[in-house]
Amino acid sequence: MNIEFIQLAHGSGGSGTAKLIQQIFLPHFHELGLQPENDAALLSLGSKTLAFTIDGFVVEPPFFPGGDLGSLAINGTINDLAVMGAKPLWLACGFIISVGVAGTVLDRIAASMQEAAIAAGVQLVAGDTKVIESQGKSLQILITTAGIGILQTEKPWHTPRVRCGDQLILSGTIGEHTLAVLGARQGWFQDDRITSDCANLYPMLEPLHSLPDIHWVRDLTRGGLGGVCNELAQATGYGVELYEAEIPIDRSVRGWCEILGYDPLYLANEGKALLAVDRRAAAHVLGELQKTALGRHASLVGEISSQQQPLVILNTSVGGRRLVPAPTGELFPRIC
């Protein structure tokens, strides 16, 4: 273990988080059954398979165009279950609140959670609240949401099923969430409103449950498309090829990324999924996704290469090839 002090980068979802998990958590938790490679753990119970997950939500400011801490804390955990091929059923929320947070702010967040849970048809069955002394000037509400779902697919959509030649389908445009939160924090984009894509992915994924050729699904949160593709490469040992021209990016997002110097590949999303599907089924799956509201801009953006090197390569619009490294450092703190 050579992590001297915890840094923001250890929570980034990139290589810092991987290091924290590898060096501190896995040595202790490996034999306890920790399943760090999946968004949710799979648990056998009688004839059913449960999916079980937990996720912490930290966002500043708590309200931003297109969403807020409350909708994030419901949909984020729902999505971790949905991408395994499970139907989300039950949630439990732990609140950690700083002294001095206004009651009206907490009430608005609870109202947003209610709305998101009702829309998704999930129950919120258990909760807990701790209050901590506020330090410095920042008042905070931290929500940790655990969720239970029931696996609906014959096999879970997880990494052991990924094959060489699998096609990668992205469910829609990338980058809105990070820019919406940073915009709300900094007062940017006054005339060019960018809204978070925060959404429940289950309705988009449910029609795919009966298709046997879906091997793997992951939602693109911290670390973005670039981060998730690197995790996929690391977990499978295969290379990933991405086609830049096929990656859907909103015109405003692209413009602001150029101005601000951000690479949209690393921006976080809260309502997008990446799917690895059998090559022969790719067109059909793409068509199914495009029939849904959230998947209407779905696009075939890459494939699992035959190359046995866990590298992510972007085939650029101008015909070049460049390495997409795993994100390092803290890209954008407190965005999800």
Added chain:
Amino acid sequence: MNIEFIQLAHGSGGSGTAKLIQQIFLPHFHELGLQPENDAALLSLGSKTLAFTIDGFVVEPPFFPGGDLGSLAINGTINDLAVMGAKPLWLACGFIISVGVAGTVLDRIAASMQEAAIAAGVQLVAGDTKVIESQGKSLQILITTAGIGILQTEKPWHTPRVRCGDQLILSGTIGEHTLAVLGARQGWFQDDRITSDCANLYPMLEPLHSLPDIHWVRDLTRGGLGGVCNELAQATGYGVELYEAEIPIDRSVRGWCEILGYDPLYLANEGKALLAVDRRAAAHVLGELQKTALGRHASLVGEISSQQQPLVILNTSVGGRRLVPAPTGELFPRIC
């Protein structure tokens, strides 16, 4: 809703927390199936009943005589499942860590979690880490642990089953946890070491699974015996009678409470349970508890009165009767 700002008392487990739940959370979460009256929600799944719970752990300092944040974060959630009559099986932990926390501290906490989980035979299957900027001088690790168990008893040990005349059995001495943490924080009790009672209650409760006359079990955490008895009275509408002379309190704890002006009835515990059992079965249940390591000091400490007023009355050692009000305000911040 008339909570203007969140205060420490809203996280105390007493009347402040009740107000927060009543005024902010229940109006939004009631229709989502929130089960605030139990330590764990009960969920039907095929022929089985799952228990599902979540709890946040905030303690300063993170290491104290008899336990630490890690053992607390495992045993606390296990106990919320065990007191419903469930066997704890799977845990998920969300970490929120301040920038600057030493890697060795986090490693020691993870090691303690590992040890507690192995001892309890539970799996830790999912996790999440968020890093927040540290504000002020206090570095923090906040752990939120969700847990799933399977109900083992024919009926859950919960409030609807409590009856007039039920006997109240306390599983052991009260008050050690609060004093151990405050002692470690303040440097008290150098020569008179008081250790936390942090423990897994499941082995003590398991022998009771087949007994039909156990109506209700609760662990005594924040708010202590006085807080839990008031919650029981409020939830059932019955009064609670306690017999002061029968409540086991360690001599050192009693002495320090007198010196410090604390009422041991409100001190938090992390390894004690209160049981409501049918009058005819009380002696047998007490005997079963006393056979176990954790329950060796179990004592019959009160009963559910026939009085239809939800008040808690302490029958004092000198023959008086005094009201034990629900705890208000923040008793002891950041102890569990």
